[in-house]
Amino acid sequence: MMHVVADTQSRLEPLLKDRVAWARRHGQPTWLTYQLDVPPVNAYQAVARAGGFAWLVHPGDGPIRLGIGQAQAGQWADGDGWQHIEQWTARLQKEGLDESWIVGGQAFAPHSSWPGVPGVFFAVPLLQIEQTATTTRLRIAVRILPEDTWESHQKTLTEAFETVFADSEPAMTVLPAPLEVRFSPSADRWKDLVSGAVAAIRQHALDKVVLARTATLRYADPLDIAVVLHHLRDQNPDATVFLIRWGERVFLGATPELLVRVDTNRQLHTMCLAGSTPRGLTPEEDHRLADDLLNNAKNRREHALVRDHIISRLAPLTASLSAAEIPSIKRLPTVQHLWTPVKGTLLPQVSGFSAVAALHPTPAVAGTPVAQATQYILQHEPFTRGWYAGPIGWADLTGQGEWWVSLRSAYGTARTMTLFAGCGIVEDSDPDLELAESRWKMTTMLTALELEGEALHE
Ligand SMILES: C=C(O[C@H]1C=CC=C(C(=O)O)[C@@H]1O)C(=O)O
Structure with a gap:
């Protein structure tokens, strides 16, 4: 070579x-x-x-x-x-x-x-x-x-x-086990946070807020980031594996959510992704969970808020815009989501960068109204989101490119990693169910780090 x-x-x-x-x-x-x-x-x-x-x-x-x-x-x-x-x-x-x-x-x-x-x-x-x-x-x-x-x-x-x-050394096959795993907020604190958000929504301060939690893993021996990336790719074949690093500091993940793709002829693609349920253990259970999700009023409301927002933000920027009326199911290895793909054609004077600016943050990662929900997040989450749930991607000099929402991700160094997972809270959210949901969403990174969800007794 x-x-x-x-x-x-x-x-x-x-x-x-x-x-x-x-x-x-x-x-x-x-x-x-x-x-x-x-x-x-x-x-x-x-x-x-x-x-x-x-x-x-x-x-x-x-x-x-x-x-x-x-x-x-x-x-x-x-x-x-x-x-x-x-x-x-x-x-x-x-x-x-x-x-x-x-x-x-x-x-x-x-x-x-x-x-x-x-x-x-x-x-x-x-x-x-x-x-x-x-x-x-x-x-x-x-x-x-x-x-x-x-x-x-x-x-x-x-x-x-x-x-x-450089000639590649063979990748290490086994990742080290963490010395310590610490959740923030703890399970009980998280449930209080969800209840607080539900109360704020019932008092009409907000319609929806996406609250996140973290798990920080500390290691004695360094993680091999190449192995983590291979696991993310193998375990999440439909996701976008991403990484950005500044020296020691690394942010990586496998996200299912496209924020926006602008390709030739100004064609724009985006998606509404909100509303979640776990995967079933059998095909029958999987289908039943998907059907329940499609028919669940709370999840449909959570999804509709995202859809309405995306359509209203893109309408002034596009010559044509289309999205199905009823969501479909996006099946990921550990979760299923309500999903509505959206397509459009950007107006001639509008750049791909403007489309990203118009869309971020969507109510799938912030809530609605977006400004109030973002403020609520910044005031109530006991950690810094940093780049989690921000846009990450690339473009050419004309603005044609692809940007993803950096979900199912972790930030840190080879010796410490903080995992993130967020859940959309609406007026009828149940704190116990949201706790379970935060765990399924962390499973993407946990599995890539060779850890089973159950091994992390909270
Ligand atoms: C905020 C996250 O997921 C979003 C994307 C899909 C489904 C979501 C939900 O059902 O709450 C979230 O809106 C996350 O994974 O951290």
Whole structure:
């Protein structure tokens, strides 16, 4: 594999020298982008061993997209990433960036990121790899400043190439067991929180609020993140496996929820996903649970609030919009959800970024009315959501791309992981059932960490 690196380096050398000379002559930044086909890479191992910035998304029905290193990053402490990104992308294009991905996302709410992690973060990865079953396409994007030397860029590229193309060591097969598992809030506190939310809803302060809880796992030995990613992929074939890392800090998961995909011809796809029940132990029980979910007034109300909101937010941005009147069932390995796919065509002057801005946060992760529900969450949850339930994904410079809601996820380092699970609370929610639901939703990450739900006596 290392001959690919040597070959590419020698092809890049004259191009780098040329761009460095250009930047010097003009006294302004410029970009070098270069694309080539390469042999297949082990993307999970690459993001697991990356030292600096790395990012990956792997939808069940799409290519693996991998970003290693950052040619340029934009980060903001607060606010709405989607305003920043439009201006930022325009600036990159002015500097001469032609084809590239912008990857990243933002925290669930302004001013509520994890310590040391930006509230809004986008990057142009230095190496951008798209891998299908038959092809692996590498794009290199280098930003060159007038004071730079070509050797310094060559060195940074060599390190990034080594991260991706180094011969892979065999993955460890057994993950360590945690020393400790701590829930926040505890089961009793969580039930009180749900009862409090139900009371607030009955007093008409809100219609719905999505409350979350966490489980923090501490390890003596480091977790092999590549193994966790493989488990997430194998155990959740229809989900989108994702990871974003800043050095030691990693946020990863397998989400069933697409926030928005904008593809060619301005076609927009999104979904309403809210209302849950467990999987049955037999096909009969599974069907009975699905039927009960479809006929359950509380879950249908929870779902309808999401559907109404998504339609009302997208209507002004789209020329056409369609969604089924009655939800279907989305079956995941541990849960079943009420699900309504939504399709539309964006108006010519509306960018894909505006669609993300209009949709996040949906009532599937915040509640309704969205602003009051978000405020309620920030005041009542005894932990920081950080990027949990925020949008994560990628776009090209025109805004065409895919963004997911980062659910069924965990944040931490190789020695400590915090798992998140949220539940939509409406006026007839039952605290015991919501406690059970928070556990099924955590099962995605727990199973990927080789833990059984029952092993975690709360
Ligand atoms: C907020 C989460 O799930 C959302 C997505 C599907 C079903 C949900 C529900 O039934 O409450 C939630 O709205 C989560 O998994 O953390």
